Amino acid sequence: MNVQFFIDASFILATLLFIYGLKRMSSPVTARSGIVVAGWGMVIAVVASFLYVFNVAPEVKPHLTVNIALAVIALALGLGWAWRSGKKVEMTAMPQMVALYNGMGGGAAAAIAAIELFGHKAHGPIVLIMAVLGGVIGAVSLSGSLIAWGKLDGRINGTWRFTGLQAFNGLILLTLLAIGAWTVWTGGAVSPLLISVFFILALFYGVMMAMPIGGADMPVVISLFNAFTGLAVGFEGYVIGNAALMVAGMVVGSAGTLLTLLMAKAMNRSVSNVLFSNFGASGDEAQGEISGSMKPIEAGDAGINMRYASKVIIAPGYGLAVAQAQHKLYEFVKILQAADVDVKFAIHPVAGRMPGHMNVLLAEAGVPYDIIYDMEDINGEFKEADVAIVIGANDTVNPAARTNKSSPIYGMPILNVDQAKQVYVVKRGQGKGYSGVENELFFADNTNMVYGDAQKVLVAMVQAVKALDGGGH
Amino acid sequence: MDATTAITGFVALYIFMLAAFTGYEIIGRVPAILHTPLMSGSNFIHGIVVVGALYMLINASSVIEQALGFFGVILGAANAAGGYVVTERMLEMFKPSDKKKG
Numbered sequence A: 001m002n003v004q005f006f007i008d009a010s011f012i013l014a015t016l017l018f019i020y021g022l023k024r025m026s027s028p029v030t031a032r033s034g035i036v037v038a039g040w041g042m043v044i045a046v047v048a049s050f051l052y053v054f055n056v057a058p059e060v061k062p063h064l065t066v067n068i069a070l071a072v073i074a075l076a077l078g079l080g081w082a083w084r085s086g087k088k089v090e091m092t093a094m095p096q097m098v099a100l101y102n103g104m105g106g107g108a109a110a111a112i113a114a115i116e117l118f119g120h121k122a123h124g125p126i127v128l129i130m131a132v133l134g135g136v137i138g139a140v141s142l143s144g145s146l147i148a149w150g151k152l153d154g155r156i157n158g159t160w161r162f163t164g165l166q167a168f169n170g171l172i173l174l175t176l177l178a179i180g181a182w183t184v185w186t187g188g189a190v191s192p193l194l195i196s197v198f199f200i201l202a203l204f205y206g207v208m209m210a211m212p213i214g215g216a217d218m219p220v221v222i223s224l225f226n227a228f229t230g231l232a233v234g235f236e237g238y239v240i241g242n243a244a245l246m247v248a249g250m251v252v253g254s255a256g257t258l259l260t261l262l263m264a265k266a267m268n269r270s271v272s273n274v275l276f277s278n279f280g281a282s283g284d285e286a287q288g289e290i291s292g293s294m295k296p297i298e299a300g301d302a303g304i305n306m307r308y309a310s311k312v313i314i315a316p317g318y319g320l321a322v323a324q325a326q327h328k329l330y331e332f333v334k335i336l337q338a339a340d341v342d343v344k345f346a347i348h349p350v351a352g353r354m355p356g357h358m359n360v361l362l363a364e365a366g367v368p369y370d371i372i373y374d375m376e377d378i379n380g381e382f383k384e385a386d387v388a389i390v391i392g393a394n395d396t397v398n399p400a401a402r403t404n405k406s407s408p409i410y411g412m413p414i415l416n417v418d419q420a421k422q423v424y425v426v427k428r429g430q431g432k433g434y435s436g437v438e439n440e441l442f443f444a445d446n447t448n449m450v451y452g453d454a455q456k457v458l459v460a461m462v463q464a465v466k467a468l469d470g471g472g473h
Numbered sequence B: 001m002d003a004t005t006a007i008t009g010f011v012a013l014y015i016f017m018l019a020a021f022t023g024y025e026i027i028g029r030v031p032a033i034l035h036t037p038l039m040s041g042s043n044f045i046h047g048i049v050v051v052g053a054l055y056m057l058i059n060a061s062s063v064i065e066q067a068l069g070f071f072g073v074i075l076g077a078a079n080a081a082g083g084y085v086v087t088e089r090m091l092e093m094f095k096p097s098d099k100k101k102g
Helices: A002-024 A031-055 A058-088 A091-118 A125-152 A165-185 A192-210 A215-239 A243-266 A271-276 A299-307 A318-322 A326-338 A357-364 A375-384 A454-472 B009-028 B032-058 B063-093
Strands: A311-316 A342-347 A372-374 A387-391 A422-427 A447-451
Touching: A002 A031, A002 A243, A002 B009, A002 B032, A031 A058, A031 B032, A031 B063, A058 A091, A058 B032, A058 B063, A091 A125, A091 A192, A091 A215, A091 A318, A091 A357, A091 B032, A091 B063, A125 A165, A125 A192, A125 A215, A165 A192, A215 A243, A215 A271, A215 B009, A215 B032, A243 A271, A243 B009, A243 B032, A299 A326, A299 A387, A299 A422, A299 A447, A299 A454, A311 A326, A311 A375, A318 A326, A318 A357, A326 A342, A326 A357, A326 A454, A342 A357, A342 A375, A357 B032, A357 B063, A372 A375, A372 B032, A422 A454, B009 B032, B032 B063
Parallel strands: A311 A342, A311 A387, A342 A372, A387 A422, A422 A447
Antiparallel strands: none
């Protein structure tokens, strides 16, 4: 039938646009057009899938009107809700939103698998294996992502784990495998009750997998679930004979896996380490004594010193975003640039709540991306910098990661801010960082502490420099 | 499964294999500053699952299939739409220095 030709042609066009769009997204210059291109691919694919109505089996015909009505309503509901929530969400809350949308994709893949299994539509061992695998992975991604969202959104607090948790989880996984194997063995002829148990267990496993993982490790887990959903979509694509789903799903599956590994590497941890062990649990509190004291400095004085520096490097952390001070920071940067100061931003791979998150937060404030540098590209420049200023960051600039073997962050690559001639640290109080580790940078001879809320400190710096320049003319 | 373009075992493996390398190659070259939008962008791409859910719903012949299909289409549509909106919002903000203003 010719309708099938149009469906197939539309899907291959959509797939082409997805891959081309993703490719354009790999450079900041073309990235915006990349997502638009991929978006058109999605529109084409969704419109084309309504052509399926001309190809339904005879026994489906009596239900067709209802099915189409349901499809339109479901599309409108999902699209409407996500469009509104996506437009509203704050940039700081982006990681949990990505987790939420990702979980929903996993849920959709699991729903496809459930229909195949409940309706006994899948035939043959390979199709059944794919349906079962996609179902488990999709369901795990759904419940796990929901937990990740809840944690990052502050709705679920704390991590809980108990002795034997891993054995318990292993048992659930084995049971899932057993039911899955039985389903394949019997050719899909299993009772609806067993299929229900199967999906409930898979959802439960996702919860058990995400619950023990702490806040700092969450981005790695979100990325992993993103890869999971991709795989689930790819497998279900095979089950329903749709190559567009297979390609798109598998591209995301492998890309997501690579991204997960890159993130874990940036934190100097392995993925299994993130999943199965508690951060900070390894190192006892055997931290070396830190000599020296923290030396405070007034924000205005620090600002004026930077005005007369020739090179300033800024190391921002999530604390900057919490204080909503990105805009004020960029205002200060522009004043420095007007005074011919060379200003650069140094971004640690895990600054913010997710790799690259800090770049998004700075971009939101209007900071151009060509003065923002990755850690590897700028670490060599700190020794030439007159001033390095740390705002709302702590663990990512802690020299203990280089020297102190007993520190839980030992081995994590850090920004070499301590090599600058002068270091300013903008900080609320004298507390420790996210990992609970003392930071010897704060006690160093060339470090001065600027205490206060980042927003207020930057306002003071801007005023001090403006007053100075105003008096000069 | 009544699609005219049947995908049998080994052809499927070829597709999966090539797609996996494609994903790996595309992401491998992405600068770290784009990691967040990229995770979100790939999240959008697997929103294509909505097409699979639509296929299942249109071909549903029982109440449970309709219910699951309805649920699947809502979730899939939300994945696609949400993924698109947040990715586009993030990427729109990335701008180079304005050289004229200097």
